[in-house]
Amino acid sequence: MKIRCGGVPEHFNYPWHVAIEQGYFSAEGIEFEWIDYKGGTGAMCQDLRADIIDIATLLTEGAITDIANGNPSTIDSVYVSSPLIWGIHTGAQSQHSNPDTPGLIKYAVSRMGSGSHLMALVDRIQRGLSLTDASWELIQNLDGARVSLQKNDSDYFLWEKNMTAPYVYNGELRRIGECPTPWPSVVITITKKASARIGNLSGMYRALEKAIHFIQQLPDPVQTIASVYDLKIEDAKDWYSRIEWAINTPLTEKDFDTTCHALVEAGILKEKPDYTHICKA
The missing domain is CATH 3.40.190.10 (Periplasmic binding protein-like II)
Structure with a gap:
């Protein structure tokens, strides 16, 4: 089973790289391809629509907006529950x-x-x-x-x-x-076409959980993050103290409503979309 996944080249996506390097995806029978997107959520939404990638780690507000505007995808899970x-x-x-x-x-x-x-x-x-x-x-x-x-x-x-x-x-x-952000910052979004082909994402989530555990068990995860992403130790320490990964966790209706309220108030969405249209039931 092949999965093409996109994300920004930032530290909260480090578990995906660890899962590739440690063979966790392969152990689940997944041929996993990662693509860096410096252009962020907007660029990934374009490629989800174009069937260039199957899955993306998107800013929550960006995912909701683009799906509401016709992106044939679904928010499958929260990925980073802490605010950005x-x-x-x-x-x-x-x-x-x-x-x-x-x-x-x-x-x-x-x-x-x-x-x-x-x-x-x-x-x-x-x-x-x-x-x-x-x-x-x-x-x-x-x-x-x-x-x-x-x-x-x-x-x-x-x-x-x-x-x-x-x-x-x-x-x-x-x-x-x-x-x-007054909501969970990052969600895992999958196209409906990929969801029909791949089916259950439990193997991918197991691999990610192993990767997060691997990072947490490193002798000095802060030093590793600082080195990989060219951060000062104090910045890496500050970020690592705040990061909360959440795997295979639905976006709650409460957090969905909070995000949509901001999107409507800011004029980015005309009206609040239906929760079941955007998020996995």
Whole structure:
């Protein structure tokens, strides 16, 4: 059985790589292919639709939005139950220093409807700022955002704070605030076509559980994460202390409702979709 899976090249996806390296997928009879997506949830949703990948680890809000808009996929499980901490970043020479300050702000976003787009809106809502004062600069990925902020083509960029830490430390970017997701941050999404072909995903989940246990039993998992993802020890330690993986765990209706409320309030969805249309029953 072959499974093609996509995810961003970030530390919360490390268990998939461990499962490949340790042969856990092979032991379950799975021919597993992993594809890195620097473009994030939006790029993976495109390839789920195009049948290029079968499964993806998507930001919860992005998965709900794209399925509601016609992606023939289903949220099968929560993957990371802990919130994602989004850093609010500016360029080193930016005049901006306080995200609570009202006024016109241009945000660098990977794609419209992406996590970086939605969380910019969620952050403005939580701070009581006008949504009409926000505008958008499409930059595709983190590398594009770095260029945009340095050239002052945009003002703010929201991205997972540990992944941007190297650029904060080297002085290229400044982090002026944070915005945690008020819902489980990452879900495992599978196309309906792949679900019909593969059937039960229990073997894949067993392999992932073994990989997570392997990481937790390493002599120094923090050092390993820091080395693999080029993080400072203190950042890896901070992230590892907060990460909560959840395997084969349905997205609850309560968390679904919270996410949908934010999506509707931000104008990304016109109305709340039906839970059973988006999530595995």
